[in-house]
Amino acid sequence: MMSVIDAHSIAGKLAAPEATVDVLVVGAGAAGVAAATELAEAGLSVMLVDENPVDAALIGMDVPHYFGGRAGAAVQNKGRMLEQVVASEPALEGALAAGVEILLGTSCWGVFLPGPATRELPGAVAGLTDDARAWTVGFRRIVVAIGARDLVVYFDGADQPGVMGAAAFHALAARYDAFDGRRLVIFGSDELALATAELAFARGLEIAALIEVDATPRGPAQRVSALAERGVPVLCGQVIKSAGRGPTGVTGVEIASLDGGPARTIACDTVCLAIGLVPVIELFDTAGVPLALDTDRGGFVAGSTDGVSTGSPLVFGAGDCMAVSAALATRSETEAHGRRAARAVLASLGRADPLDTSPPPRNADQLAYQRRVMEALLSTGGLNVLACQCEDVTRADLLGVRAPRYLASPSDRSVHRDLATLAADGPLNHDQMKRLTRVSMGPCQARRCREQVAMLMAMGGGVPPESIPVAGYRAPVRPLPLAVLATLEETDAMAANWPIWFSIASQWIPYDLIGTDAEATFIDDHTHL
Amino acid sequence: MNPGIGTDARGRPGASVIVVGGGVTGLSSAWWLARSGVDVLVIDKGIVGWEASGRNGGGCTHYQSALFHEEQRLWPLMDELLGYPTEYRRERIIFATTEPLLRIYQSIGETIGRLGYEWDLLDGDAVRERVPLAGDSALGGIHLKVGGHANPQRTVQAYAWAIQDLGGRILQHTPVRAIRMAGGKVTGIETSAGVLGCDHLVLAAGPQTGRLMATIGIDVPLAVARAEMIVTEPVPLMPIGGVDGEGIYGRQTLRGNLAYGGGPHEWIELPEDGEMLSRPSTPLLGHLARRLRQLLPKAGHVRVIRSWAGLIENTPDGRPIVERLAEPSNLTLCIMSSVGFGLSPATGHAIRDLVIDGACSFTDIAKYNLARFAGIPADWAAQKGWKARPLETAT
Numbered sequence: 001m002m003s004v005i006d007a008h009s010i011a012g013k014l015a016a017p018e019a020t021v022d023v024l025v026v027g028a029g030a031a032g033v034a035a036a037t038e039l040a041e042a043g044l045s046v047m048l049v050d051e052n053p054v055d056a057a058l059i060g061m062d063v064p065h066y067f068g069g070r071a072g073a074a075v076q077n078k079g080r081m082l083e084q085v086v087a088s089e090p091a092l093e094g095a096l097a098a099g100v101e102i103l104l105g106t107s108c109w110g111v112f113l114p115g116p117a118t119r120e121l122p123g124a125v126a127g128l129t130d131d132a133r134a135w136t137v138g139f140r141r142i143v144v145a146i147g148a149r150d151l152v153v154y155f156d157g158a159d160q161p162g163v164m165g166a167a168a169f170h171a172l173a174a175r176y177d178a179f180d181g182r183r184l185v186i187f188g189s190d191e192l193a194l195a196t197a198e199l200a201f202a203r204g205l206e207i208a209a210l211i212e213v214d215a216t217p218r219g220p221a222q223r224v225s226a227l228a229e230r231g232v233p234v235l236c237g238q239v240i241k242s243a244g245r246g247p248t249g250v251t252g253v254e255i256a257s258l259d260g261g262p263a264r265t266i267a268c269d270t271v272c273l274a275i276g277l278v279p280v281i282e283l284f285d286t287a288g289v290p291l292a293l294d295t296d297r298g299g300f301v302a303g304s305t306d307g308v309s310t311g312s313p314l315v316f317g318a319g320d321c322m323a324v325s326a327a328l329a330t331r332s333e334t335e336a337h338g339r340r341a342a343r344a345v346l347a348s349l350g351r352a353d354p355l356d357t358s359p360p361p362r363n364a365d366q367l368a369y370q371r372r373v374m375e376a377l378l379s380t381g382g383l384n385v386l387a388c389q390c391e392d393v394t395r396a397d398l399l400g401v402r403a404p405r406y407l408a409s410p411s412d413r414s415v416h417r418d419l420a421t422l423a424a425d426g427p428l429n430h431d432q433m434k435r436l437t438r439v440s441m442g443p444c445q446a447r448r449c450r451e452q453v454a455m456l457m458a459m460g461g462g463v464p465p466e467s468i469p470v471a472g473y474r475a476p477v478r479p480l481p482l483a484v485l486a487t488l489e490e491t492d493a494m495a496a497n498w499p500i501w502f503s504i505a506s507q508w509i510p511y512d513l514i515g516t517d518a519e520a521t522f523i524d525d526h527t528h529l
Numbered sequence: 530m531n532p533g534i535g536t537d538a539r540g541r542p543g544a545s546v547i548v549v550g551g552g553v554t555g556l557s558s559a560w561w562l563a564r565s566g567v568d569v570l571v572i573d574k575g576i577v578g579w580e581a582s583g584r585n586g587g588g589c590t591h592y593q594s595a596l597f598h599e600e601q602r603l604w605p606l607m608d609e610l611l612g613y614p615t616e617y618r619r620e621r622i623i624f625a626t627t628e629p630l631l632r633i634y635q636s637i638g639e640t641i642g643r644l645g646y647e648w649d650l651l652d653g654d655a656v657r658e659r660v661p662l663a664g665d666s667a668l669g670g671i672h673l674k675v676g677g678h679a680n681p682q683r684t685v686q687a688y689a690w691a692i693q694d695l696g697g698r699i700l701q702h703t704p705v706r707a708i709r710m711a712g713g714k715v716t717g718i719e720t721s722a723g724v725l726g727c728d729h730l731v732l733a734a735g736p737q738t739g740r741l742m743a744t745i746g747i748d749v750p751l752a753v754a755r756a757e758m759i760v761t762e763p764v765p766l767m768p769i770g771g772v773d774g775e776g777i778y779g780r781q782t783l784r785g786n787l788a789y790g791g792g793p794h795e796w797i798e799l800p801e802d803g804e805m806l807s808r809p810s811t812p813l814l815g816h817l818a819r820r821l822r823q824l825l826p827k828a829g830h831v832r833v834i835r836s837w838a839g840l841i842e843n844t845p846d847g848r849p850i851v852e853r854l855a856e857p858s859n860l861t862l863c864i865m866s867s868v869g870f871g872l873s874p875a876t877g878h879a880i881r882d883l884v885i886d887g888a889c890s891f892t893d894i895a896k897y898n899l900a901r902f903a904g905i906p907a908d909w910a911a912q913k914g915w916k917a918r919p920l921e922t923a924t
Contacts, residue, residue, distance in 0.1 A: 006914035009754070010793040014812060110812070117755050117797050117806040117840070119920045127812055134815055288807055391784075403614055403683065406783060411612035413694060425693075426701035432576055435583065435682035438784065443762040443834050474835035475810055479762060482822040483829035488815025498776050498820075500791045502754070502867055507847025510640060511595040514848075514896050 008503040010120045013494040017125050020138035021047045021101070023345055024126055025145060026108045026283060028052070030331050031319025032145030033091040034338030035345075039143075040098040042346055047137060048100050051107035051478070052175065053081030055131045062444045063478060064280070065171055066150045068164025069249055070270055074178035078105070081176060088175045091335075106130050110475030111142060111287035113314060124314050129480060133487035141314055141345045144284060145338060148277035148298065148320035152448045153373060155381050157243030158271075159389045162250030166196045166274035173203050181270035185253050186210045188274035189234045190218040196274050197227055208268045210234040211255055213376045214369070239376040243271055256380045275373050276366050277324040278451060285473035289315050293466045295367035297323035299451065300470040306357045308341040313348060316341045323362065367465060374455045387456055388449040390442020397437055398453065399460040404438050423461040430454055430471035440471055443479050533698050534725065535570060541726035543717055544570035544698065546884060548731040549705050549741065551575075553582035553681070554869050555733035556688035557877025558884075560611070563695035565885060570727075571692065572720060574704040578685025580735060580805065582870060584839030586758070586778045586790055588771075589871035590621050590676025592641045594849075595894050599875035601646070601675050607874055612694065613687035616680035616783050621771040624656045624663065624670025626823060631669050634774065638671035647674040660772050662764070664826030670774055678771045678780040681870050688873075704803055705734070707744035708860075715745075715857050729884050733863045736799055736842040742862070749850070750902050751842045751864065752915035753797055757810050758790035759817045759836045764828065775824035777817060787828065789821050796910075797840065798917045810836040841867045844902070845909055851876065851897040853883040862899060 005011045025036040028050035036048040051064065056075045059067050075081060085104055086092060096102060110127040112118065125136040150165025157163070162181065166188075172179040184200055186193050189212040197207050209232065210217075217224045217234045224234055237258045244251035244265070252267040278299040281291055290311040291300045302310040302317055310317055318341035319334050329337075346352035377385075383396035391404065400418050403409065422428060430453065433439055439453050440446035446453075450471060458465040476485065501507075513519045537543040546562055548555045551573030562569045571577075589604050591597055603610075604617050625631040638648045649672040651659070656667040689699055700722065707719040708730065717726035734741055739751040763785030770781040779789030792813055797806060814836040822829050844850060844866045853861045861883050865872065879889045910916050 003916070003918070004912060004914035005918075006796065008793055009914065010795045010811075010813065011914075011918060013793050110810075110814075112809065112811050114920060115807070115809065116800075116917075116920065117795065117838075118809050118811055119797075119917055120795050121811060125812065127815075136812055286809070288809055404784065407614040407616060407683075409614060410608040413612040413690070417690060425699065426576060429576060436686055443832065445834055474837055475814060476833055476836070479832035479834045481830050481832050482761065482818045485815045485818035485833055486822045486829075488812060488819070490816055490819065494793070494816060498792055498816075499794075500776050500778055502794060502843060502847060504843065504847030507866070507868070508593045510593050510644070511597075511896065 008499040015489040017136040017138035021045045024139040025143045027145035030334040031338035034335040035342040036100045037095045038342035040100045049103045049106040052085045065168035066165035067168045069161025072178040072180040143316045145318040146280045148324040151276040183268045184270045185268040193274035194219040194223045212236045282473040282477040295365040296362040308344045388439040391438040393439040419460040537726040543726035546729045547727040550734035551577040553873040557873040558880035561877040561881035563697035569697045572700045577689045581839040583682045587678040596875035603874035611687040611691040615684040619677040621673040621676045624774040626666040662825035662827045729859045752910045754794040756794045757838045761787040761831045808838040
């Protein structure tokens with residue numbers, strides 16, 4: 001017997017992908033290019049997409065990195081940017097020669113896998129966009145190699161141009177050659193901070209100082225002394241208390257000594273946060289890949305037995321999105337990780353022997369340091385500092401579980417609610433805090449607040465950080481205009497049978513008519529009010 | 530024992546009334562009961578309002594329901610009554626860019642007019658005057674002076690906190706496995722925190738209701754589906770946030786985000802063990818974006834920043850079951866069949882009346898009985914196509 005299909009359900013309505021490849025690789029950094037090249041050389045059809053050059057409008061929204069308003073006008077010139085991107089990744093040529101289809105300026109806004117609640121997807125698909133239109137591509141396997149982003153922490157004045165992240169600085173200075181600052185203060189002193197300083201020097205920029213919360217510099221002594229010889233001090237036991245405000249952004253930083261010594265001011269136009277990097281896991285989450293907090297891998301990451309596989313047999317990861325360290329991994333290590341992911345893909349398709357299950361790369365726990373930084377910022381900056389810039393939520397708002405200020409409170413009962421009472425009602429949950437305070441709900445899609453909010457929640461609620469589930473990532477993982485998403489191909493079946501709600505005609509008959517003669521003749525349509 | 534649990538009339542761990550399900554219906558019921566001085570405990574498998582109650586369009590305009598008048602009476606009072614903001618805003622504009630939809634919207638206006646509420650028929654210019662983001666394509670619509678919308682997530686928490694303020698208890702992260710009976714009456718429930726006793730049980734467990742009622746041998750026909758919504762970055766506030774049409778429902782939030790849903794749903798099978806499935810969204814978000822842009826052409830540049838999905842139950846006729854059963858007589862069943870949020874203030878009132886007085890005091894709800902489904906074929910859902918199709922594993 002033919003089974004009946006509900007004409008108003010999604011069954012058969014989503015368009016087939018525009019193309020289907022054996023392997024989709026997202027991210028054309030060292031890991032992604034190495035993976036794509038190896039897979040193509042093994043005879044698979046491979047598509048490699050990379051969002052660079054990123055749309056200038058997104059750069060202005062601090063997506064995907066914390067650019068902090070220091071991108072120069074050059075990022076508006078897409079042609080020049082494309083040349084910069086190609087020139088900055090020499091291995092792309094080899095990938096092209098191996099037969100990889102390369103789409104630059106193309107971002108992936110979601111990975112969707114068939115599963116118990118998504119049986120009607122036209123196979124495993126990824127949503128892509130080039131900022132003009134949106135489409136989907138099907139794949140047998142996907143390798144996600146989308147790197148890491150900055151761990152962002154705030155102090156007073158952080159919500160203005162000139163406060164940015166180290167990864168964003170590397171993207172602007174090295175990849176785009178479009179950094180618009182001149183004199184930097186770097187917050188942090190580990191290898192990420194040192195590499196940031198060294199790049200800044202190479203670009204002819206001034207560095208006023210490195211600010212370190214810990215009592216001694218965290219990076220290798222030799223590189224610290226090399227900086228000192230060039231007149232750049234690492235100021236230890238210090239924290240940024242505030243950034244001065246000026247018409248074009250930061251005018252300097254006020255730094256406070258953690259031992260109570262006098263505060264001082266250092267002039268600069270840019271504060272570069274180099275506290276740490278976190279793996280970018282948004283596509284794993286949209287795909288439903290299980291995530292867990294693993295501080296030795298840099299934060300929430302896809303669970304993995306071998307460093308490149310995930311909880312989904314179709315999804316693999318390579319490079320920094322699987323694990324980051326305080327240090328920037330070397331290019332050769334990253335490429336090797338990409339090739340390892342490629343071999344895991346080949347093995348999963350029966351084209352290579354299974355990988356040994358050596359564990360993922362691990363580093364020392366970075367969360368403890370990040371917490372020390374947060375505690376230092378809290379002790380000097382206090383509670384009247386933003387926790388979420390998009391939604392104007394302060395630390396006090398967060399700890400007090402306060403509704404946004406545009407909502408008048410009908411009683412004074414809210415004052416008895418805070419993070420501690422919420423924790424007494426059940427385990428704290430970042431997604432619940434989003435609903436209650438609007439923290440992490442803004443257009444930057446929580447890239448600037450996610451980690452500091454989670455740390456503040458753990459500290460304010462007195463609970464271990466690992467007890468707080470990661471705040472969910474949702475497609476589209478890039479803020480995309482309605483007009484762009486609207487170009488997604490639509491089937492005739494979708495257009496012809498688009499219900500507002502379930503299209504159960506009997507649902508909308510006024511109660512008084514139920515069971516009367518008028519019930520049958522009541523002409524109304526299915527709508528949901 | 531968890532000190533938050535309390536005891537029932539016989540001193541067993543539990544409460545006088547246990548409400549299973551911390552969705553908006555269960556929470557409202559418990560709030561109404563607590564207001565009447567009843568010792569009440571709400572129990573939920575996760576966080577309050579975590580399923581469809583916190584994942585919907587926030588509409589409060591349900592002209593088809595027996596509870597409509599009470600819904601309209603209560604919403605303007607809810608912030609004061611609960612003591613926490615719900616973001617309720619009155620009024621609603623529904624408009625179309627095509628004739629067939631316009632005719633449907635006009636008939637909705639007429640139905641609401643017959644129920645005694647004020648409404649205006651709008652032409653294209655009148656729509657554009659009231660809806661700054663509408664464009665040349667707006668053909669006409671209706672302006673309802675009733676109804677409106679609220680923030681689902683804020684409202685569920687407002688209920689939950691108001692219950693606590695009145696001395697009621699909420700037990701989260703505690704799945705219920707079965708209902709316990711003795712001598713023809715409910716005696717309690719089996720939960721992950723042990724057996725809890727009660728004198729009366731309110732079952733408002735949404736998609737889980739069928740599974741739980743099956744543990745006492747009562748068949749409640751339900752099918753479960755997944756539906757999706759999108760939300761944009763904030764844009765300047767329109768004078769009336771409750772604006773929709775064009776095949777989508779939703780609202781502009783007070784923050785300025787455009788939050789809209791609609792379109793085809795996916796029927797799913799829930800796992801037998803009472804676990805919920807993850808609720809992924811799909812590329813349907815592009816098709817929602819297409820219709821939102823059609824509705825509000827001047828928002829074409831506005832960016833979508835997230836999407837989400839929720840799981841929703843439906844009865845075979847799409848109407849609620851709100852009934853204190855004859856047998857067992859201390860069990861009140863409430864299933865809102867995919868339209869629960871907006872009606873919740875009124876539903877809770879009805880449940881309170883059923884539990885305390887045995888009958889709803891303010892309106893007839895007799896047609897929302899379970900008996901109407903007696904004798905329904907076992908494969909009713911398959912006959913309607915309300916079933917998940919087999920999952921073909923990709924390789």
